[in-house]
Amino acid sequence: MEINGYSKTRNNKLYKTALSKYEEAIDKARETKPADQSEKTARLPQEGKIIKGEIIDLRYQEAKIRLESTGQVITAKIDGKVPLSIGQSAEFVITDKTDDQITLRLVSSDNNPMHDIIYKALSAAGLSASEKNKAIVKELLNFQMPVDKDTILKLIKLTASYPNTDIKTLLLLLKNQLPVNPVNIAQLEAYQKGMHQMLGDLNILTENIKVYLENMFLQTNDNAVISDKPAGKTDTINPNQANGITEETVKDLYNLQNMGEKTSNLKENNLSEDYIYPNSNTNNIGFDKILNLFKQLLYILYDGKTGIYKAETPLQSVLAESQTAGFLEFIRSLTDLNADSGTNLDNTYIFPNPENSGNIINAEMSKPYTDRDIGSATLRDLMNLIFDLVDKGLIKSPDENIIPSRLFEAFIGISSTLSDTEKEKLIKLLKAGNYHHRITNTLHKRWTLSPESLREDITDKKFFRRLYEDLEKLKGLSEYGLLESENIRTPINKLQDNLQFMRDLNELFLYLQLPLRLAGQDSHGDLYVFTRKNKAHSNNEQLNVLLHLNMANLGPVDIHMAMKERQINAVFYLEKSSEQLISSHLHELSDALIKLGYKIQVKTKVSESKPDFITDILQKDASVKNVSRYSFDIRA
Known part of the structure; x- marks a missing residue:
């Protein structure tokens, strides 16, 4: 009986205690202000924000939650089937917020640790848990980078600035402290796609320079426009207005009053000053333009160490001994052929003294033609002799084996002293000798690496420095109106961007x-x-x-x-x-x-x-x- 009596007494006490707690909870709930749902939602953070609170009621997928920060009680729909219970404290992310309904998603640390870390990182940074922000934090974690507020905000700003760029690309640049800009983004994406090869742009550049030079020949010979279209497919316009360069524009470049400023700008671009010292008496700006372009290209090919030539410079000062001998043998064969044909050459090119005139193979020395005669002739004399040989059909294709490139370079070097007639003949000679092919072939060799020179060229990165300097000079020529083609400027810019990115790497x-x-x-x-x-x-x-x-x-x-x-x-x-x-x-x-x-x-x-x-x-x-x-x- 005592035991039963004790048990009854104890049960009564427990019942009263439970009843008291229940009534206390009911009273507490009744004391809560019955603010309408719109008022509650108005006070809540925006979508994507994380909230934390205690669940005080739970019915199916709807729960009442007392917020930890304010004590406010909200009613919300719980997204998905999740294990929740009354009295449990938990973190939720607001996934939807309308006028009369709030939808929450539980932040679970049991099922997905990465998910939990992402939400906590955003919560600590005071940022919303939007899909974009979650993706940013996830990639930061994948790249083993900090997920602090500053880093997250920096990525948010970058993704806003470059909305079409993959987050991984931005992170690669940021992690390695590479400048994040459109150029580096484009370069890194090209590397990732295997489209970064410098060789392709180099070949495009040399080919487009060759096409441009071909069209310059058309301009001077056929009054055709200079363009980047294949030769023979250009429109006919005034040659002095080709590509928008008017006669006034070119003459302004030649204006001696502005010489100091022009010279300074040329030096900044590592260009030769010859371009602004043309023959001021010329009546055809097109002649000067193509000859000065060749002069500038030679300046690039020889690293600014081109020869200094004058019209009176003798042949032996231009060619090496072996080249001189070969060239003289060639001239001998042509003049012998000319003598057999019964046609006289204009000997005044070689023998300016009238008393020495006559058949070139019966020269002044009381013996046949000698090497000394032409070997001591001046560049102007030799050039006019070659013009004569071409006019008479004795030279049909003046290739490298017939007229050495060095001799062409010397003729170009004295071009500013020539008359318009001589310039026109020189340009025709350059075209017949495919001199523009010689130039671009040499550029190709200069801009590529042979197995023999590979070690020397890359040991101190001499090759890359030289290439970058060449591109700078070509860009300068474009700015000065000598290389006016978008198809030349574009590969130059791409190559420079590529070289700069490689330098950063x-x-x-x-x-x-x-x-x-x-x-x-x-x-x-x-x-x-x-x-x-x-x-x-x-x-x-x-x-x-x-x-x-x-x-x-x-x-x-x-x-x-x-x-x-x-x-x-x-x-x-x-x-x-x-x-x-x-x-x-x-x-x-x-x-x-x-x-x-x-x-x-x-x-x-x-x-x-x-x-x-x-x-x-x-x-x-x-x-x-x-x-x-x-x-x-x-x-x-």
Whole structure:
């Protein structure tokens, strides 16, 4: 009985306590101001914001939540089926907010830790949990970058400034402290797509310069407009108004009153001053324009060290001894042919003294034609002799084997002293000799790397400095009206942007593009050295290098080399069609390196996938100690 009595008493006490708590909760709920839903929603943060509170009532998918920050009670719809209970405190994100309804989504740390971190990072930064902001924080975490407020805000601003740019591209630039601007974005995207090859733009530039020069010949000979269209497809207009350059504009460039300013600007662009010192008595600006353009291109090709020529300069001061002998032999054969034909040349070019006139092969020395006669003749005399030979049909195609390029250069060098008639004949001679092809072929050789010069040109990056300087000079010629073609300006700008981006990359790791000139073909190459430049290296540290080549017949070739001291381990990653051929010749490479004192292990592997080396290096820590950090079993 005592036990039962005790039990009844205890149960009564528990019941009274529970009833008291229940009534207390009811009273508390009744004391809450019955503000309407629109008032409650008006006080809430906007969509995407995170709220935290205690669930005080829960019926199906609708819950009453007392907010932790203000004590306000709201009624909201819960998105999705989630395990909630009365009395539970939780974080929610506002996914929808209308006049009479709030929709919340639970922020769960149990099912998705990344999801939880993203929401907490945005909450700590006081930012909304919009899809865009969540994507930004997610990528920051993937790139192992800070998710503090400043970094998130910086990315938000960048994505607003470049809405069409992938967040990953912006992060790659930001993480590596590369300037985020339209040029670098375009360059990085080109690298990611494998469309960054400098070689293509170099070939386009040389070809467009050649077409431009061809059309300048048309302008001077046929009064055709200079353009970037193929020769023969241009419209006929006044040559002094070609491409909008009027006679007044050109004369302004020639105005000696402005010489100081013009000279200063030319020096800033590393251009020759010859352009602003034309023959002031000329009546055909087109003649001066093409001759001065050739003069400026020669100035570029010779790094500003072109010869100083005068009309009275003798031949032996222009050509090397071997070239002089060959040229004289050529002239001898033509004059002998001319004598047999019974036609006299105008000997005053070679013998200005009337008493020495007569048949050129019966010269003044009481013996037949001598080398000394033409060898001591002046440039103007030789030029007019060649004009005469061309007019008489004795020289039909003055190619390199007939008239050396150096002699053409000398004729161009004295062009400002020539009459309009002589200039016109010189331009026709240059056109007949395809001199514009010689110029562009030389530019191509200058702007590509041969296997023989590769080591010397890239050791101190001499090649890239020279190329950038050449592009600056060409841009200057465009600004001065000598290269007025959008098809020339565009590749110049693209190449300069590419070189600048490559320079920025080299602040992080060693990387070089290699525009290669091989036997019978050009080939693009990429050289990667997988090590951070700002890290100290020991002499016995392994060096990892990747050389990527695009070969016309072999396809893409990736050669990975790991070298430590004098031990080399090399793997050639190839397409299946070329793997057998390369394998059969690997012993030749091994034998050559062994003779140089190296130990080598080399093999081939077939690879069909496509990598993105730049992204891989920029996204990861490039200070690798072994190749396993990177995927080399791939091709570009």
